[in-house]
Amino acid sequence: MSAQATSSAYDTRTRILDLGEQFMLARGFNAFSYQHIAKELEVKPAAIHYHFPSKEDLGVAIIRRQLNRLHKWRGLPRVTELTPTQQFDALLEVYHGRVTERQQVCFFGALAADFQTLPEAMQQELRTFTTELTEWVAGVLAAGREAGTMHFRGHPVSKASQVLTTLAGALQVARVYDARQYERIVAQLRTELLEPA
Structure with missing residues (x-):
């Protein structure tokens, strides 16, 4: 296969992933088909x-790609x-991007409602993604509490969840109302975590 053909196939695959992800975040996994793409x-x-x-293969690939994005993002010097x-x-800025991008929800929000009807492979991938994200947030919270800049009671993993x-x-609420509702919820979250009691 020529380099051009390989590149074209890669581009098509990426475009399918992009569209599948957009549909999933906007409608949910069960609300779109290959016909839409x-x-x-x-x-x-x-x-x-x-x-x-x-479609299961597509769903698994979408979640795995998001997990890879998480790995890369949290390892960037500008984050570490x-x-x-x-x-x-x-x-918070990552989540805020969902509000401004066609009122999309997060991966968990998009898939949790349909979880019982998702293929088992997708269920496992979602659990893996959510677990890794939760553990990273818990680490941030624990470090913040130790530094005295974050304030909360209980275990960091529970607080991260x-x-x-x-x-x-908050992303779901923003869909029903508007971005201002999301901002109010996030402002309250920051107040409770970052301001001493």
Whole structure:
């Protein structure tokens, strides 16, 4: 296969992943089909099946790509060299991007509602992603508390779960109302974590 053909196949695969992710974050995994992607790409559904034989394969690939993004993001010098408080704000900025990008929800929010109907492989990938994200946030919170810049009671992992659940819910609320509701929830979260009692 020529380099040009390989590049073209890669580009098509990436575009399928991008569209699948957009549909999933906007509608949920069960609310779109290969027909939707094919229509956007102006190709036949068979072209989608060439890269991802089943929708389960596509779903797994989307979540794994997001996990890879998490790994790269948290390892960037511009993140690792930040203080715990700054790392927390960097995380909030990622979630804020969902509000401004066509009112999308986060991966957890997009898939949790459909979780019982998701293929087992996708369920496991989502658990892996959520666990790793929770552990990273817990580490940030623990470091912040030790530095005296974050204030909370209880175990850091439990607090991290609460924080992520709050952020996921805030994105859902923003869909119903507007971004101002999201901002109010996040402002309250920052107040409770960053200001001494």
